[in-house]
Amino acid sequence: TQLLEQSPQFLSIQEGENLTVYCNSSSVFSSLQWYRQEPGEGPVLLVTVVTGGEVKKLKRLTFQFGDARKDSSLHITAAQPGDTGLYLCAGTRGSQGNLIFGKGTKLSVKP
Amino acid sequence: SQTIHQWPATLVQPVGSPLSLECTVEGTSNPNLYWYRQAAGRGLQLLFYSVGIGQISSEVPQNLSASRPQDRQFILSSKKLLLSDSGFYLCAWNVGRVALHFGNGTRLTVT
Numbered sequence: 001t002q003l004l005e006q007s008p009q010f011l012s013i014q015e016g017e018n019l020t021v022y023c024n025s026s027s028v029f030s031s032l033q034w035y036r037q038e039p040g041e042g043p044v045l046l047v048t049v050v051t052g053g054e055v056k057k058l059k060r061l062t063f064q065f066g067d068a069r070k071d072s073s074l075h076i077t078a079a080q081p082g083d084t085g086l087y088l089c090a091g092t093r094g095s096q097g098n099l100i101f102g103k104g105t106k107l108s109v110k111p
Numbered sequence: 112s113q114t115i116h117q118w119p120a121t122l123v124q125p126v127g128s129p130l131s132l133e134c135t136v137e138g139t140s141n142p143n144l145y146w147y148r149q150a151a152g153r154g155l156q157l158l159f160y161s162v163g164i165g166q167i168s169s170e171v172p173q174n175l176s177a178s179r180p181q182d183r184q185f186i187l188s189s190k191k192l193l194l195s196d197s198g199f200y201l202c203a204w205n206v207g208r209v210a211l212h213f214g215n216g217t218r219l220t221v222t
Contacts (some may be wrong), residue, residue: 044215
């Protein structure tokens with residue numbers, strides 16, 4: 001059983017479109033992180049959210065943590081080819097737990 | 112600034128041969144160190160983590176082992192590789208149970 005479910009699994013869009021990817025769980029997380037991974041490289045942290053209902057913005061990327069701290073979303077406005085990559089969410093349960101990763105959403109933005 | 116080095120970048124090994132992947136971190140003391148494996152469509156699977164020299168915790172029983180001979184050195188080993196050991200191996204570190212910093216990975220192909 002996958003503790004963190006990410007959807008969609010794959011997404012292919014045209015440059016300039018908006019998109020939202022989701023990270024859902026039936027469990028409560030003390031914090032949740034989003035990473036982006038490009039082929040042949042390790043994941044790179046984009047953001048950490050810790051408070052239920054929290055919204056963080058990183059240029060064209062908007063991250064939201066659900067009120068109940070069980071889910072999160074990532075919205076990209078006016079996607080660009082440079083946004084292409086695998087987007088992974090990862091959550092921590094409690095202060096001492098290791099990160100639990102979702103399987104990721106593979107995004108392709110075509111010019 | 113902190114950096115993480117992981118090598119080799121790619122490796123092709125025959126079944127039954129030994130394995131040694133090395134990871135070193137610079138610019139920080141007493142980091143938590145992690146080995147992950149990433150298989151296509153299966154997300155990141157935590158293999159081992161270490162909170163200090165000589166301390167290794169295994170998350171899944173398998174053909175692999177890990178060692179931490181120095182504070183900032185983490186080694187992933189196998190005495191006899193299996194075909195199922197093929198994958199993308201990622202080393203990571205953090206301080207406290209917060210965001211992970213990943214190396215660039217090793218692509219292992221067992222033939």
